[in-house]
Amino acid sequence: xxxxxxxxxxxxxxxxxxxxxxxxxxxxxxxxxxxxxxxxxxxxxxxxxxxxxxxxxxxxxxxxxxxxxxxxxxxxxxxxxxxxxxxxxxxxxxxxxxxxxxxxxxxxxxxxxxxxxxxxxxxxxxxxxxxxxxxxxxxxxxxx
Amino acid sequence: xxxxxxxxxxxxxxxxxxxxxxxxxxxxxxxxxxxxxxxxxxxxxxxxxxxxxxxxxxxxxxxxxxxxxxxxxxxxxxxxxxxxxxxxxxxxxxxxxxxxxxxxxxxxxxxxxxxxxxxxxxxxxxxxxxxxxxxxxxxxxxxxxxxxxxxxxxxxxxxxxxxxxxxxxxxxxxxxxxxxxxxxxxxxxxxxxxxxxxxxxxxxxxxxxxxxxxxxxxxxxxxxxxxxxxxxxxxxxxxxxxxxxxxxxxxxxxxxxxxxxxxxxxxxxxxxxxxxxxxxxxxxxxxxxxxxxxxxxxxxxxxxxxxxxxxxxxxxxxxxxxxxxxxxxxxxxxxxxxxxxxxxxxxxxxxxxxxxxxxxxxxxxxxxxxxxxxxxxxxxxxxxxxxxxxxxxxx
Numbered sequence: 001x002x003x004x005x006x007x008x009x010x011x012x013x014x015x016x017x018x019x020x021x022x023x024x025x026x027x028x029x030x031x032x033x034x035x036x037x038x039x040x041x042x043x044x045x046x047x048x049x050x051x052x053x054x055x056x057x058x059x060x061x062x063x064x065x066x067x068x069x070x071x072x073x074x075x076x077x078x079x080x081x082x083x084x085x086x087x088x089x090x091x092x093x094x095x096x097x098x099x100x101x102x103x104x105x106x107x108x109x110x111x112x113x114x115x116x117x118x119x120x121x122x123x124x125x126x127x128x129x130x131x132x133x134x135x136x137x138x139x140x141x142x143x144x
Numbered sequence: 145x146x147x148x149x150x151x152x153x154x155x156x157x158x159x160x161x162x163x164x165x166x167x168x169x170x171x172x173x174x175x176x177x178x179x180x181x182x183x184x185x186x187x188x189x190x191x192x193x194x195x196x197x198x199x200x201x202x203x204x205x206x207x208x209x210x211x212x213x214x215x216x217x218x219x220x221x222x223x224x225x226x227x228x229x230x231x232x233x234x235x236x237x238x239x240x241x242x243x244x245x246x247x248x249x250x251x252x253x254x255x256x257x258x259x260x261x262x263x264x265x266x267x268x269x270x271x272x273x274x275x276x277x278x279x280x281x282x283x284x285x286x287x288x289x290x291x292x293x294x295x296x297x298x299x300x301x302x303x304x305x306x307x308x309x310x311x312x313x314x315x316x317x318x319x320x321x322x323x324x325x326x327x328x329x330x331x332x333x334x335x336x337x338x339x340x341x342x343x344x345x346x347x348x349x350x351x352x353x354x355x356x357x358x359x360x361x362x363x364x365x366x367x368x369x370x371x372x373x374x375x376x377x378x379x380x381x382x383x384x385x386x387x388x389x390x391x392x393x394x395x396x397x398x399x400x401x402x403x404x405x406x407x408x409x410x411x412x413x414x415x416x417x418x419x420x421x422x423x424x425x426x427x428x429x430x431x432x433x434x435x436x437x438x439x440x441x442x443x444x445x446x447x448x449x450x451x452x453x454x455x456x457x458x459x460x461x462x463x464x465x466x467x468x469x470x471x472x473x474x475x476x477x478x479x480x481x482x483x484x485x486x487x488x489x490x491x492x493x494x495x496x497x498x499x500x501x502x503x504x505x506x507x508x509x510x511x512x513x514x515x516x517x518x519x520x521x522x523x524x525x526x527x528x529x530x531x532x533x534x535x536x537x538x539x
Contacts, residue, residue, distance in 0.1 A: 010453070011460060016526050027528060031490035034450055034478065038528035054528040058452035062526065 009063035026112025060099035064106035154501035171387035196393035217345025227366030236286025272301030294326035299432030300441030351395030355388030410440035448530035
């Protein structure tokens, strides 16, 4: 059901772990849906110099986290925010329909980590990403 | 099967035993007659079908006229539940089942609710047992059917069916049990149990897929489900799956003759797996009861990790198992069974079901354990939940 690229990123995830003294940390998703992603960013002069993640979730969740860190590394914050879930899916040679929410989660995780970075650095945070989750669930029920 | 593959998902399906397949073969190619035809070829098939029926009845301690062939366990469940509900609609519209039934049962009741029936879903305790007192209290004057599974497909819990059936009988309520997982593992005898309706499926006990049976106690009336020809004593239309029922009978006969030995073999493997995992992996729980469970079933929840990831990594090592995780089914909800026994969503997501079969060995158990230790460790290192846990507990 998964592409080779997904399996590769699942079995050999890139950038797993934590960054000590990260400039931005974001966590999205909830256990109810079965996916939680935590993204750590090291940012210098507005450029993402390092990204690491930890993920609780299915194969697709791990693979989307892994590819997302690769896609944003070396990009400016503004550029990283333009990495959409579609780009994540394309970079993985596609995802099964039931797993598309994982790519959304990856986009959200990056956005949440950047929002945290901006908050810490005193940027305007009116439009910060606050979405707690990936799935349709949270539209009807509060996250745990 | 590939030598490097360790198949431990026998609750999903089993292979057809070679000796069973041998018995089926002639009925595909040579003895292909329709059992309803009057000439010799047809009569030959009829004889074989009725012989299979007798063998299955003998295993169950039933009369051959009480065994009806179906195309699956799901069909048997659908027929029993909807058939009994509609046949007794003048008596009442209240039905009782449990919260942990297989979807083949649960979704029948969901359908009947939409049709205007009232359904009580009995809760289960943390081991997955239905409390007989709960059943007693749930039965009302307009209750017409109780359906409670014999053994659970996910956590293996074996219900006190005899006791539950006695309660229903005392109140004059029909009792159905979905025995799909129990058959081939337990010495099921319908009269000893006192059940009125019982479903089974051949591919769970080394018979072929696409064939099942419903036991209907003599005198019990249920509405027909399949309409058409006069097969199965006018109760279930459709040309008999001749080779299929022969395979089912042969497989069941073999199972009943070797129950004790088979149980011993499976129990040895399960105990070895449970004991080793409990000893070597922290933060893990065994779901279901340690004793009153299907002998080949092991259901474990590993905290802080998610089941599909675990399954994929096991698959990479040639280990084919199953999970109660949402992601395998494409739905976001974890197993209704694991939630019903009180697991949190998070824990339910990290569940693994291993179901052993005849060909599994202790060496395979040890290989599974070695890989579980490694994979669970790897996934926990990757898990933000584990990170939080470690931080909080100061480890």
